[in-house]
Amino acid sequence: MKYLCSVCGKIPTSGTMTGKILICDECEPEIQAEIDRREDAGELVNMTHITRKIFRRKNPNSITLQIRDMPEDLQNAIKTYACEENISVREAVLIALQNYFDKF
Numbered sequence: 410m411k412y413l414c415s416v417c418g419k420i421p422t423s424g425t426m427t428g429k430i431l432i433c434d435e436c437e438p439e440i441q442a443e444i445d446r447r448e449d450a451g452e453l454v455n456m457t458h459i460t461r462k463i464f465r466r467k468n469p470n471s472i473t474l475q476i477r478d479m480p481e482d483l484q485n486a487i488k489t490y491a492c493e494e495n496i497s498v499r500e501a502v503l504i505a506l507q508n509y510f511d512k513f
């Protein structure tokens with residue numbers, strides 16, 4: 410599976426894809442509990458909002474990076490990969506970084 414779990418940010422071995430949101434089997438119970446809680450409270454259930462909120466709670470030290478002046482060839486390679494895999498550019502960059510640092 411080449412996608413990242415939207416909750417834990419890891420490349421899962423199995424999970425459920427809903428639209429462009431992948432939730433790994435390990436994170437699924439936590440997401441379902443939040444969906445149930447929101448439905449019981451009569452709140453809006455927005456998967457993107459839920460996964461982002463839980464991701465930020467689980468990863469309080471996550472960082473936001475901007476990459477300035479990226480060489481055009483590299484940009485094109487990332488965009489091409491993202492299109493081919495039907496994933497976002499963000500996911501393509503994160504997957505590439507994850508694969509690189511998994512070697513250490």
Ligand SMILES: [Zn+2]
Binds near residue numbers: 415416432434
């Ligand atoms: Zn997960």
